[in-house]
Amino acid sequence: xxxxxxxxxxxxxxxxxxxxxxxxxxxxxxxxxxxxxxxxxxxxxxxxxxxxxxxxxxxxxxxxxxxxxxxxxxxxxxxxxxxxxxxxxxxxxxxxxxxxxxxxxxxxxxxxxxxxxxxxxxxxxxxxxxxxxxxxxxxxxxxxxxxxxxxxxxxxxxxxxxxxxxxxxxxxxxxxxxxxxxxxxxxxxxxxxxxxxxxxxxxx
Amino acid sequence: xxxxxxxxxxxxxxxxxxxxxxxxxxxxxxxxxxxxxxxxxxxxxxxxxxxxxxxxxxxxxxxxxxxxxxxxxxxxxxxxxxxxxxxxxxxxxxxxxxxxxxxxxxxxxxxxxxxxxxxxxxxxxxxxxxxxxxxxxxxxxxxxxxxxxxxxxxxxxxxxxxxxxxxxxxxxxxxxxxxxxxxxxxxxxxxxxxxxxxxxxxxxxxxxxxxxxxxxxxxxxxxxxxxxxxxxxxxxxxxxxxxxxxxxxxxxxxxxxxxxxxxxxxxxxxxxxxxxxxxxxxxxxxxxxxxxx
Numbered sequence: 001x002x003x004x005x006x007x008x009x010x011x012x013x014x015x016x017x018x019x020x021x022x023x024x025x026x027x028x029x030x031x032x033x034x035x036x037x038x039x040x041x042x043x044x045x046x047x048x049x050x051x052x053x054x055x056x057x058x059x060x061x062x063x064x065x066x067x068x069x070x071x072x073x074x075x076x077x078x079x080x081x082x083x084x085x086x087x088x089x090x091x092x093x094x095x096x097x098x099x100x101x102x103x104x105x106x107x108x109x110x111x112x113x114x115x116x117x118x119x120x121x122x123x124x125x126x127x128x129x130x131x132x133x134x135x136x137x138x139x140x141x142x143x144x145x146x147x148x149x150x151x152x153x154x155x156x157x158x159x160x161x162x163x164x165x166x167x168x169x170x171x172x173x174x175x176x177x178x179x180x181x182x183x184x185x186x187x188x189x190x191x192x193x194x195x196x197x198x199x200x201x202x203x204x
Numbered sequence: 205x206x207x208x209x210x211x212x213x214x215x216x217x218x219x220x221x222x223x224x225x226x227x228x229x230x231x232x233x234x235x236x237x238x239x240x241x242x243x244x245x246x247x248x249x250x251x252x253x254x255x256x257x258x259x260x261x262x263x264x265x266x267x268x269x270x271x272x273x274x275x276x277x278x279x280x281x282x283x284x285x286x287x288x289x290x291x292x293x294x295x296x297x298x299x300x301x302x303x304x305x306x307x308x309x310x311x312x313x314x315x316x317x318x319x320x321x322x323x324x325x326x327x328x329x330x331x332x333x334x335x336x337x338x339x340x341x342x343x344x345x346x347x348x349x350x351x352x353x354x355x356x357x358x359x360x361x362x363x364x365x366x367x368x369x370x371x372x373x374x375x376x377x378x379x380x381x382x383x384x385x386x387x388x389x390x391x392x393x394x395x396x397x398x399x400x401x402x403x404x405x406x407x408x409x410x411x412x413x414x415x416x417x418x419x420x421x422x423x424x425x426x427x428x429x430x431x432x433x434x435x436x437x438x439x440x441x442x443x444x445x446x447x448x449x450x451x452x453x454x455x456x457x458x459x460x461x462x463x464x465x466x467x468x469x470x471x472x473x474x475x476x477x478x479x480x481x482x483x484x485x486x487x488x489x490x491x492x493x494x495x496x497x
Contacts, residue, residue: 065346065349066346068345068346069342069343069345069346072316072342072345073338073339073342076314076315076316076338077335077338
């Protein structure tokens with residue numbers, strides 16, 4: 001049993017037309033036992049930048065807290081929010097610092113950059129960045145997610161259609177994974193608003 | 205004292221300064237050589253003011269006091285506590301047209317979402333301390349997942365400042381701060397701290413040039429149940445009376461307020477120059493600038 005599969009998780013992010021969506025499952029388990037059905041894996045860094053963390057739950061929480069620390073200091077010194085690309089580099093650097101005793105999580109970063117251009121990327125637990133133009137996935141359900149996203153994704157979707165696509169991809173993938181599921185948490189971010197929605201899927 | 209003869213001067217000064225810390229430093233000896241017919245208390249101070257970490261015979265720390273002197277020459281800042289917010293106002297000393305003022309401010313700094321400060325003194329020292337305060341606030345939030353209580357933040361920063369008066373052999377920071385903040389235990393608070401590392405909670409306080417005059421006016425005119433607007437008015441009036449310059453325009457001032465938004469979160473708002481000008485006019489405090497030649 002891998003430590004990455006201890007708590008169970010599924011996170012996916014997709015790019016749309018001047019918008020992005022990031023979604024995760026809500027299960028927190030201890031191997032086969034489900035402990036919580038409202039675990040927050042996606043967190044806001046600032047109004048145009050979100051990070052979803054899959055993997056070991058304690059590292060998900062601690063890594064997020066460390067990133068908030070760094071971002072707040074950056075904001076105070078620079079008097080502006082961090083760009084998504086810069087933030088991705090920061091996450092990568094923080095993960096690599098612990099190269100020989102890593103944080104056991106895989107982040108998915110999604111944000112709106114300059115000119116409202118959406119940016120998504122994922123990385124492994126020691127900070128290897130993977131930039132993508134369409135979608136990124138991580139977690140125990142990642143293999144199913146790859147398949148579902150590849151099939152359902154098309155470029156330049158508007159916010160509502162993007163929401164439908166990412167929700168369907170997430171719910172169908174977590175149904176094939178016993179360690180993730182119990183609903184979904186979807187954020188769809190456009191330059192003007194952040195829409196947060198909870199999905200009800202198979203509650204098992 | 206046969207201090208007229210150079211060689212004997214050096215000889216005698218050595219014997220007359222039985223420093224418990226060994227040989228007196230070069231500075232101290234030179235100080236003695238330069239002093240002519242001066243009263244003994246002043247001569248004594250010359251020997252004890254080169255090092256921050258020793259007391260004078262009168263029980264004073266001269267470096268700390270000299271640091272406070274440095275602040276007395278800097279631009280003033282005033283803070284006033286009201287029941288729905290804290291007002292900070294500062295006098296800008298550097299007002300050249302060439303200065304790029306689009307971004308940072310000279311007197312007001314945000315430490316965390318719920319705490320801000322006004323600065324008086326040496327700006328470079330202030331920058332170091334502000335950075336220290338910011339990191340301390342974030343470390344607390346990382347550890348306890350809640351905003352750092354204002355007094356704890358002030359205390360930890362003052363502990364840093366105190367360290368420079370007791371060990372290390374480094375000079376104290378030449379900065380006084382006025383901290384304005386809100387936390388859920390004590391609501392709105394105003395603290396003043398000085399180079400010695402001492403701090404106190406105040407209802408209204410002034411630091412920098414003419415701070416004693418400002419403090420006495422505040423003592424007379426401060427009202428306990430003032431609103432934020434009344435506090436702004438009082439701050440502008442006091443600063444206009446104590447500022448040295450002939451004309452009071454929005455370029456010479458910075459005004460910031462810490463208050464709660466209707467949704468319950470703390471907001472730190474620095475007034476734009478236009479809004480400041482409007483306030484100056486509204487409270488009848490603005491004086492026309494001298495005709496530009």
